[in-house]
Amino acid sequence: MDLSFREKSTIVTLIITVILFGNYLVRACAAMTSAGQGIEQLTGLLVSTVLLSIVVSIISHIILASAFRKQASSDDDERDKLIELKSLRVSYIIIICGSIWAAVNGLFFSVSSAFVGHVIAGFFIFSEIAGDTAKLFFYRRGV
Amino acid sequence: MGSCNITNNIRRLRFNSDEMTQQELAEKTGVTRQTVIAIEAGKYSPSLELAFRIARVFQVPLEQVFQYTG
Numbered sequence: 001m002d003l004s005f006r007e008k009s010t011i012v013t014l015i016i017t018v019i020l021f022g023n024y025l026v027r028a029c030a031a032m033t034s035a036g037q038g039i040e041q042l043t044g045l046l047v048s049t050v051l052l053s054i055v056v057s058i059i060s061h062i063i064l065a066s067a068f069r070k071q072a073s074s075d076d077d078e079r080d081k082l083i084e085l086k087s088l089r090v091s092y093i094i095i096i097c098g099s100i101w102a103a104v105n106g107l108f109f110s111v112s113s114a115f116v117g118h119v120i121a122g123f124f125i126f127s128e129i130a131g132d133t134a135k136l137f138f139y140r141r142g143v
Numbered sequence: 144m145g146s147c148n149i150t151n152n153i154r155r156l157r158f159n160s161d162e163m164t165q166q167e168l169a170e171k172t173g174v175t176r177q178t179v180i181a182i183e184a185g186k187y188s189p190s191l192e193l194a195f196r197i198a199r200v201f202q203v204p205l206e207q208v209f210q211y212t213g
Contacts, residue, residue, distance in 0.1 A: 002176075002177070002180070003177075004175055004176075004177040007177075074175060077173065077174040077175050077178050078174070078178075078189070078190050078193060079174070079175075079177075079178040079181060079187055080175070080178075139177075141186070142181060142184075142185075142186030142187055143186075143187060
């Protein structure tokens with residue numbers, strides 16, 4: 001399969017997001033269902049997961065760029081920009097719907113602010129995964 | 144999605160231009176090779192500007208490169 005640098009970069013980002021934030025979401029769901037552990041205790045895990053994902057993304061993209069130096073140095077062309085735009089729209093729709101849902105729950109139901117925060121974080125992660133998946137779809141199937 | 148009403152003769156024109164490679168065409172038009180592949184396969188309709196740049200590389204009118212079949 002002949003992949004462009006942007007596709008390789010998107011695949012790496014998607015893998016990192018799924019692994020790191022998948023781990024966070026599993027633990028957050030477990031905390032919400034178990035009586036012993038509160039969701040407030042997971043804030044530290046969320047912060048450490050975000051920081052770890054930033055560090056891992058930077059390192060992996062440095063490795064990727066050095067492995068495919070010529071491809072990495074080229075600018076985005078019009079197709080790359082169009083695909084970026086369309087995949088961002090997918091992400092935005094999900095994050096907006098999730099935020100509204102979390103805000104409605106926070107305003108009209110007796111849920112903690114920590115719960116609302118984690119729900120928004122969950123939708124943010126989901127929007128990232130959906131955006132990257134949409135990007136790969138547009139690259140493969142056409143836009 | 145993925146299909147368009149615009150067909151093209153880029154593959155034939157490349158062949159007639161001393162078997163120009165997709166990479167060479169990409170470099171001459173300022174896009175990636177994957178974009179040239181997508182245009183040739185009909186998976187992407189280029190902008191008007193890119194269409195003119197492609198026609199200029201082959202030194203033919205735009206209609207000889209792209210045809211609207213809608």
